[in-house]
Amino acid sequence: MPDQLEARLRAERERLDIDLPPLSAIAVRAAALRRRRRAARAAVAALAAVALAGMGAAVAALRAGGTPPAPTAAASTAAPIWTADGITIQGLPHLPADLPGSVRSAEFLDGDRGFLLTGDPGDSGAAWISATTDGGRTWTTAPSPMAGRQTLVAGTGWVTLIGDAPDYPRASTTDGEHWTSAASPPGAAAALGGDARLVPLDAAGCGARTGSLAGTVLAEPPGPPGITACWWSPVRAGDGAWWVGGRTADGTPAVSVSRDGGEHWSVTAFPGFPATAYARAAMLGRDVYVTVVAAPDSAGAPERLLAVAASADGGVTFGPAHPTAGQATIGGDLVPLLDGRLLIVDGYGHWLVSADRGASWHRVEGLHATMRLARTEAGYLAYQMADIYTAFSVDGLTWQKLDAQ
Structure with a gap:
């Protein structure tokens, strides 16, 4: 569960009506800013060295009575940057490094430590795990310790690969090098611990049972969410809650939340939509945003x-669901930004922002087409950016391309 210091700060913010991100998010952002400043200072120093070397060569040539060498373009390690509407994508000074297979999924535990699952086409193809400790600039790659279809799940300080029923083979690591393995059906129902993450059992679509995973320990929560589950939050909310999305028995989109370790669940439904629609949630502090999506x-x-429906009290109450205009689409998750706006990419790669809690959307021009955004333990991931890139952001505002494809 959230640490005591963050809980005390949250209580003071609520008393004073100050809305700030969790302490962990602030720390991650500060670390990322420090890394970028160090990288910028190093780049400036390198450019200065190149310039001095060139001046030295010109002076030597003049002293020898010759003509100075023709100017040449200084070697630069600066990476391109794209910015529009307050959203920034930091590029690479070269094409991304080739990893075996293609990127299937990624997870970041903090601003530095991340993991990539890559593999050959098809669930039965070979798979690899790559780990980074410098925010995605360099990677160490090894074959996956598991065979067959596998899903990457992240918790606090660990990632786990989990396979299919009936034995749900699992392999967990903190560094991508040393693994702990298990293979067994879910254990007896147990209260969700602070480190548990929700996962689908039986299948990955609507109707799967809800399981909890902590390292290699797989169980079911003590109480069912009370809805037909279609979506399971990959992270625990800042207030310690667990969220599941889906639809009610009569086909109404709904979300369900537990604040007591899965013993009891509270359901909020959003009527007026097709029976094929379902709901999922995105959280930032006490703000909870529900997106109603359809197949x-x-x-x-x-x-x-x-x-889109919004809550300012941790999901206890929600405002009306604002319908989107036309045939709007969405690629992955909605991202609540620290400046109060909402960010999505649509199903055709366009970036869109909303300044009125999802009531209307504005297309952002000048950024790479990106097909999907996804929540991770320490921020957000962007997939298929300009086709070949994966990018990571701690806050949704500044994205860093990973040196891997």
């Missing part, structure tokens, strides 16, 4: 974004 109209098409 694609055809195979390979993106999900449709039907509406």
